[in-house]
Amino acid sequence: MTAGPLVVLVGPMGSGKSTVGALLAERLGAPYRDTDADIVAAEGREISDIFVEDGEEHFRALERDAVARAVAEHEGVLALGGGAVLDAGTRELLAGLPVAYLSMNVEEAVRRVGLNTARPLLAVNPRRQWRELMEARRHLYTEVARVVVATDDRTPEEVAAAVLSALEIEKDA
Numbered sequence: 001m002t003a004g005p006l007v008v009l010v011g012p013m014g015s016g017k018s019t020v021g022a023l024l025a026e027r028l029g030a031p032y033r034d035t036d037a038d039i040v041a042a043e044g045r046e047i048s049d050i051f052v053e054d055g056e057e058h059f060r061a062l063e064r065d066a067v068a069r070a071v072a073e074h075e076g077v078l079a080l081g082g083g084a085v086l087d088a089g090t091r092e093l094l095a096g097l098p099v100a101y102l103s104m105n106v107e108e109a110v111r112r113v114g115l116n117t118a119r120p121l122l123a124v125n126p127r128r129q130w131r132e133l134m135e136a137r138r139h140l141y142t143e144v145a146r147v148v149v150a151t152d153d154r155t156p157e158e159v160a161a162a163v164l165s166a167l168e169i170e171k172d173a
Contacts, residue, residue, distance in 0.1 A: 004071060004097055005078040006030055007167060010085055010141050011102035012134060016151050016159055017079040020102060023160040028169070030076035035066040035084065042066070047081075064090055071097070082133075085140040094144040100163045101145035103138075104152050 007024055009017040018034055025032035036047060039062050043050060050059045064087045070078050071093050084090050142148065147166035151159050163169075 003075055005074050005076065006098065007077045007163065007169065008071075008094060008097050008099045009077070009079045009102055009163075010094075010099055010144060011082065011151075012104065012130070012137065012141075013082040015082075015102040015104050016156055017102055019156045020151075020159045020163065021077045021079040023156055024163060025077040027160060027164065028077065031074070032077045032079075033070055033074045034079045035063065035070050036079075036081045038066045038070065039063060039081075060087065063087070068093060083137070085137060085144055091140065091144050097146075098167050098169070099145045099147075100167060101141040101148045102151050102159065102163075103141070103148055104150070 006028055007021075009021050009024075011017055018036075021034065022032050024030075039050070039059075040046060043062065045053075047059065050062065060083065063081055063084055067080055067084050067087075067090050080090075085094075147163070149159060149162045149166055154162070
């Protein structure tokens with residue numbers, strides 16, 4: 001049995017989980033893993049294509065399995081897809097792990113993601129959809145997180161440093 005991930009990042013699309021996760025892994029000298037990338041690699045197609053071709057329910061089942069595998073196998077920095085926390089079993093798996101919720105407001109999301117990209121859940125009226133997604137998910141991110149790190153107006157390097165500080169992880173770990 002492994003010790004589990006050093007850090008798990010959760011948060012909405014565009015919050016910087018992938019970028020910050022890679023920086024954290026580099027600083028900690030640990031491997032980095034992204035469950036969305038795991039799904040894309042396993043399926044041989046983009047997440048937006050999975051949504052369109054097979055539906056959200058199918059994607060969420062793939063996501064649930066990918067997260068369970070990663071939590072069981074990975075000992076580095078792990079980034080989860082924005083909707084991974086929707087699953088109660090996933091939230092249970094995250095209990096007791098060093099989870100950081102990367103938070104941001106809608107203005108920051110617009111700036112980073114533009115809210116006009118190929119995000120399947122933001123296809124119609126992206127600002128309103130993003131707000132609705134956050135209303136449905138914010139309490140779940142908070143529930144699983146040991147710490148909340150605001151990413152608004154911060155560089156990825158500043159966010160990575162804040163995550164390490166908030167989780168009280170030594171950079172030379």
